[in-house]
Every structure is written in C-alpha cells, then in structure tokens.
Amino acid sequence: GAGVSQTPSNKVTEKGKYVELRCDPISGHTALYWYRQSLGQGPEFLIYFQGTGAADDSGLPNDRFFAVRPEGSVSTLKIQRTERGDSAVYLCASSLTSPGGGGSYEQYFGPGTRLTVT
Amino acid sequence: RKEVEQDPGPFNVPEGATVAFNCTYSNSASQSFFWYRQDCRKEPKLLMSVYSSGNEDGRFTAQLNRASQYISLLIRDSKLSDSATYLCVVRGFGNEKLTFGTGTRLTIIP
Numbered sequence: 001g002a003g004v005s006q007t008p009s010n011k012v013t014e015k016g017k018y019v020e021l022r023c024d025p026i027s028g029h030t031a032l033y034w035y036r037q038s039l040g041q042g043p044e045f046l047i048y049f050q051g052t053g054a055a056d057d058s059g060l061p062n063d064r065f066f067a068v069r070p071e072g073s074v075s076t077l078k079i080q081r082t083e084r085g086d087s088a089v090y091l092c093a094s095s096l097t098s099p100g101g102g103g104s105y106e107q108y109f110g111p112g113t114r115l116t117v118t
Numbered sequence: 119r120k121e122v123e124q125d126p127g128p129f130n131v132p133e134g135a136t137v138a139f140n141c142t143y144s145n146s147a148s149q150s151f152f153w154y155r156q157d158c159r160k161e162p163k164l165l166m167s168v169y170s171s172g173n174e175d176g177r178f179t180a181q182l183n184r185a186s187q188y189i190s191l192l193i194r195d196s197k198l199s200d201s202a203t204y205l206c207v208v209r210g211f212g213n214e215k216l217t218f219g220t221g222t223r224l225t226i227i228p
Contacts, residue, residue: 031214033215033216035216040126041220042122042207042218042219042221043162043205043216043218044218045215045216045217048214048215055214056213056214056215059215091162106164107216109161109162110161111160111161112161
C-alpha cells in the first residue's frame with residue numbers, strides 16, 4: 001500500500017519568507033509526527049498529533065513554527081520568517097495508536113522535504 | 119550531554135566481517151529501544167526493536183543493558199548492502215516521540 005508522502009521533495013526559499021510543508025500519512029494512521037534532520041545529525045522531534053490535536057509540541061524550536069492537522073489526516077508544517085538555520089530535511093512519520101498510549105506501534109517515515117533557506 | 123550518544127564513525131569494514139555498534143542513553147525512564155537504518159538521502163526505516171532479553175534477526179543481534187543504559191547492535195557476515203547509517207533510538211514511558219542518536223555510518227568494503 002501507499003506509504004507516507006511529503007510534498008514538496010525540495011524547497012528553496014529566501015530568508016524571511018513563509019513556507020508550508022505537507023505530509024500525507026498512511027491511511028488509517030491516527031498518529032502523525034514531524035521531525036527535523038540537520039546534516040550529520042539524527043532526526044529531532046518537533047510535534048506529534050493524535051487525530052486533529054497536537055498532543056505534544058515540545059519540540060517546536062520557537063513560535064515561527066506551527067503545524068496543523070485539521071481533519072486528522074493530512075498535516076501541514078508552517079514556518080514563518082525563515083532563517084538560514086531552518087535549512088534541514090523535514091521528516092513526517094505516521095503510526096497506529098496504542099490503546100492507552102505507550103507508543104508500541106512502528107512509526108513509518110516519509111521521504112522528507114529538503115528545505116534550503118538562502 | 120545528548121540524550122542518546124553514538125560513535126558517529128565512519129566504520130569501514132571488509133565484506134564478511136563482524137561489526138558492532140554501541141549506544142548509551144541518559145534517561146533511565148526510557149521504555150522502548152530500537153535500531154533504525156538510514157540510507158543516504160533516504161528516510162529512516164526500522165531495522166529492529168531491542169529487548170532486555172536480547173533478540174536476533176538473521177545476521178543482526180541487538181542487546182539492551184538497562185542497568186548500564188547501553189544498547190548494542192551486532193552485524194555478522196556483513197554484506198555490501200549493509201552500508202548505511204545506523205541510528206540508535208529510544209522512547210520514554212507513555213511518550214510517543216522518538217529520540218535519535220546522531221547515527222553511526224557504516225561502509226562495507228568489497
């Protein structure tokens with residue numbers, strides 16, 4: 001079946017511009033995650049959605065970053081006033097949800113959006 | 119101190135050799151442990167979960183030592199196709215987010 005898809009695959013933007021990154025999770029997966037991976041580093045957690053609500057946004061670096069998932073499926077990560085330090089690969093993952101939490105289901109990652117801020 | 123620490127390598131190993139990676143984690147409340155594999159410019163994919171009793175999947179063996187907060191991965195009879203970055207990953211109790219190490223880069227040499 002179809003995996004997690006992300007668009008665009010690459011995005012080049014100028015410093016100060018606004019960008020939106022889209023994630024389409026695996027059908028039926030209620031949990032959705034955003035991570036950011038800088039060069040030479042492992043992915044770093046940003047935000048986690050359970051259904052439509054953000055259950056944990058502790059990884060968002062500052063208020064320039066915002067994410068939504070209005071219908072509990074597709075999610076959009078929004079970055080305002082982009083800075084060169086925002087350049088990274090933004091990864092989305094989805095999973096089924098464990099009853100009672102605890103995260104025992106595998107997270108499946110999309111191919112990522114490579115964001116370059118010039 | 120990083121929550122999950124790994125030797126970044128690179129490890130350059132001849133085909134057929136055995137290679138071992140180690141990882142330490144700082145949060146004693148961590149509940150679940152994994153090794154992910156990431157090929158160049160690709161997304162991470164789950165290689166295997168790690169259990170306290172140790173577990174094996176073909177040529178791959180993973181071990182967890184909760185007392186020392188230490189995780190290991192052993193690859194036997196390495197293949198060229200094993201060349202990738204191996205990411206050590208932990209998840210806290212009741213916590214959905216994954217915490218990744220920086221990854222260890224492995225290159226298998228013919």
